[in-house]
Amino acid sequence: MSFSFIHISDIHLGRPFSGLSEYSSDSKTDEIYKTAINRAFNNFIDFAIEKKVDFILISGDTFDSNEQDFDSKLILKNGLKKLENEGIKVFLIAGNHDCLASYNKNTFDFNENSDIKIVGLNSNFNDKFIVNDKEGNKTAVIHALSFRENSFNENPCKYFKTPEVEEKSLFNIGLVHCDLNGQKDSPYAPCSYADLEELNYDYFALGHIHIPSKTGKIQYAGTLQGRNTKETGAHGIKYIKVENGKISEDIFIPMDVIRYEDIDIDLSNTADITASANLINDNITDLISKNENQTCELFLVRVNLTGCVKYFDEINNEFFMGIIDFIKQESHSKCYISQIINNTQVLADIETIKSDEGIAGGIYNKIQDENFVNEVYNTESESIDKLIKACDFNDEEYQLFKSEIINQTKESCINLCGLICADETEGS
Ligand SMILES: [Mn+2]
Numbered sequence: 001m002s003f004s005f006i007h008i009s010d011i012h013l014g015r016p017f018s019g020l021s022e023y024s025s026d027s028k029t030d031e032i033y034k035t036a037i038n039r040a041f042n043n044f045i046d047f048a049i050e051k052k053v054d055f056i057l058i059s060g061d062t063f064d065s066n067e068q069d070f071d072s073k074l075i076l077k078n079g080l081k082k083l084e085n086e087g088i089k090v091f092l093i094a095g096n097h098d099c100l101a102s103y104n105k106n107t108f109d110f111n112e113n114s115d116i117k118i119v120g121l122n123s124n125f126n127d128k129f130i131v132n133d134k135e136g137n138k139t140a141v142i143h144a145l146s147f148r149e150n151s152f153n154e155n156p157c158k159y160f161k162t163p164e165v166e167e168k169s170l171f172n173i174g175l176v177h178c179d180l181n182g183q184k185d186s187p188y189a190p191c192s193y194a195d196l197e198e199l200n201y202d203y204f205a206l207g208h209i210h211i212p213s214k215t216g217k218i219q220y221a222g223t224l225q226g227r228n229t230k231e232t233g234a235h236g237i238k239y240i241k242v243e244n245g246k247i248s249e250d251i252f253i254p255m256d257v258i259r260y261e262d263i264d265i266d267l268s269n270t271a272d273i274t275a276s277a278n279l280i281n282d283n284i285t286d287l288i289s290k291n292e293n294q295t296c297e298l299f300l301v302r303v304n305l306t307g308c309v310k311y312f313d314e315i316n317n318e319f320f321m322g323i324i325d326f327i328k329q330e331s332h333s334k335c336y337i338s339q340i341i342n343n344t345q346v347l348a349d350i351e352t353i354k355s356d357e358g359i360a361g362g363i364y365n366k367i368q369d370e371n372f373v374n375e376v377y378n379t380e381s382e383s384i385d386k387l388i389k390a391c392d393f394n395d396e397e398y399q400l401f402k403s404e405i406i407n408q409t410k411e412s413c414i415n416l417c418g419l420i421c422a423d424e425t426e427g428s
Helices: 027-051 070-085 193-197 273-290 317-330 350-355 359-366 370-383 385-390 395-427
Strands: 002-008 055-058 089-092 116-118 127-132 138-144 171-177 203-207 213-215 218-220 236-243 246-254 258-266 298-306 335-342
Touching: 002 027, 002 138, 027 070, 027 236, 027 258, 055 138, 070 089, 070 116, 193 218, 258 273, 273 298, 273 317, 273 335, 317 335, 350 359, 350 395, 359 395, 370 385, 370 395
Parallel strands: 002 055, 055 089, 089 116, 138 171, 171 203, 203 218, 258 298, 298 335
Antiparallel strands: 002 236, 127 138, 213 218, 236 246
């Protein structure tokens, strides 16, 4: 007995990308932005057909809102039709963005015998489906749950049942849109890992959280296509193959066309500003080539620069503008940098600063004196007293806050001393 399925979730058809204004735009990238969702969705459909999977689980938030726009409905309907033609079954549940009540029978007119199931469309809770393999043997049980409204704050597990005796030899799957160990104010269908474990299923196809994750058999597929700077990294689907009742393949497969990334680059070992530009380019080239065989066509990258460098004062806006153009050219418009965060520091030669007889040496020696530092801090903290009180720190948090401020200020002072010394050396 063997079968395979795809777990996909949070497709959010109709959801716009955010923060694109920060990226350069031209006719080629505009076209990518416009077609990305549609193409990511079609990548998934093509993959399902090529792999001849037995069924597909769609774990909610297929649409971004209850008001399904025409384009989004068309994308979904055409995709589902292709799957139906191939005899691939689809089980789709509602999420908090596309509640069950929003699924109109006129749009999704699939009859009882259809391979496409919008779960709970007729009944309210816990639909159960038995799936057969190509030879007609029973292989899996899908326990699926959808909710009528956009908010639902009960634990969904109480609507599920552990497998019946005759189902125990089959592969049991829980399909639900839920907030696992959610910390938010208004969690949607909140539950814990332990609640799910107790149900004794073999796989949980969850939706709601947009970053893909896997804790054994409990998995979030994540959103199909990242749409903002928080949704970094690869996005796609989970492909699962089951042989003799056990998962034999469990793979995440990227399907995204546009990808947000954050990268840290340490400039410590670069000799000058050109070397740093080349190092940034090397990192971007690496990022692109690592994902060469994937569907991704455009990388939107936020770069965080760290390390201590001699040419500290050359890392400025002019350099950033230059880098953005340089990367766009070198990557043949496959990569855009949205933001460069400058966390570099001047490579301060402490010995030179220490022995400096001018301002730099003076400042350096002064900030080694703990009493002096505390005195300055106390005077300054009086003026930001309101802010500190508003933060409502406990003792430990306050001490952490204080030492962080002092350390950062000290660091800035030392950097400044380094710059002063460097200037003096240059001038002499
Ligand atoms: Mn959701």
